[in-house]
Amino acid sequence: MKLLVINGPNLNFLGIREKGIYGTQDYNFLLNMIQNKAEETGCEIECFQSNHEGAIIDRIQESYFDGTEGIVINPGAYTHYSYAIRDALASITVPKVEIHISDIMQREEFRHVSVTREVCDHQIYGQGLDGYLMAVDFILAKCKK
Numbered sequence: 001m002k003l004l005v006i007n008g009p010n011l012n013f014l015g016i017r018e019k020g021i022y023g024t025q026d027y028n029f030l031l032n033m034i035q036n037k038a039e040e041t042g043c044e045i046e047c048f049q050s051n052h053e054g055a056i057i058d059r060i061q062e063s064y065f066d067g068t069e070g071i072v073i074n075p076g077a078y079t080h081y082s083y084a085i086r087d088a089l090a091s092i093t094v095p096k097v098e099i100h101i102s103d104i105m106q107r108e109e110f111r112h113v114s115v116t117r118e119v120c121d122h123q124i125y126g127q128g129l130d131g132y133l134m135a136v137d138f139i140l141a142k143c144k145k
Contacts, residue, residue, distance in 0.1 A: 001042075003139060004068045005034055005132065007049040008056060008076030008085075014101075021102050023128060030129055037133050041140060053082055060088040070139035071096045072132060079104075079114045090119040095142045097135035100125035 007027075010017060015026030031047055038045040046068075048059050056078070063071060071094060078085050079098070089096055096119070103126030104111040117123050122138050124131040 001044070001069050001140065001143065002067050003038075003043055003045045003070045003072065003136060004059070004063050005045060005047045006056060006059060006071065006073040006075075007047070008074060008078050009051040010076055011074060012049050012051070021107075023101070025129060030132065033129060034132060034136075037136050041136065043136070043140070045136070053078060053084060057084055057088045060085070060092060063094070064092055068092075068094060069143065070094050070136075072099055072135040072139070073097070073116070073120070074099045074101070074132075075116050079116055080110055081115060083115055086116045086119055089116055095139045096120040096122075097138050098123045099131045099135050101128055101131060102126060 012027050014022055014030060015024055034045055034047055050056050071092065073096065075082065075085055075098065098114065098117055098120040105125065114123065121142065124134050127134060
């Protein structure tokens with residue numbers, strides 16, 4: 001199975017930015033954790049990160065043609081207002097999980113709104129980096145049905 005993990009703006013600064021919220025593990029730790037999950041499950045998991053909305057949209061659209069069978073996405077701040085990313089996700093019919101490291105419902109009011117949630121099959125938040133592993137498990141279970 002081929003999965004795609006998309007990380008939006010500032011996720012590359014894990015371990016640097018707001019450690020009290022996002023933890024001390026850096027982005028390479030997350031990539032290694034996901035690679036270990038790929039090996040454990042026998043999946044091919046590609047990770048993509050961009051701070052640019054258009055690049056994220058381009059990668060979502062590419063997934064339509066490249067055999068991607070599921071998408072895990074942490075849109076970062078784009079979660080709250082990017083209708084362009086929302087529309088790109090809506091165009092892809094594979095299972096999709098929106099992930100957030102922090103508990104967005106316990107943070108600032110604007111973080112409670114997700115314009116991308118409604119076009120995803122599931123949303124995970126507040127589980128730290130383990131949320132990515134949970135998202136992979138969700139997609140694998142959904143595809144086995």
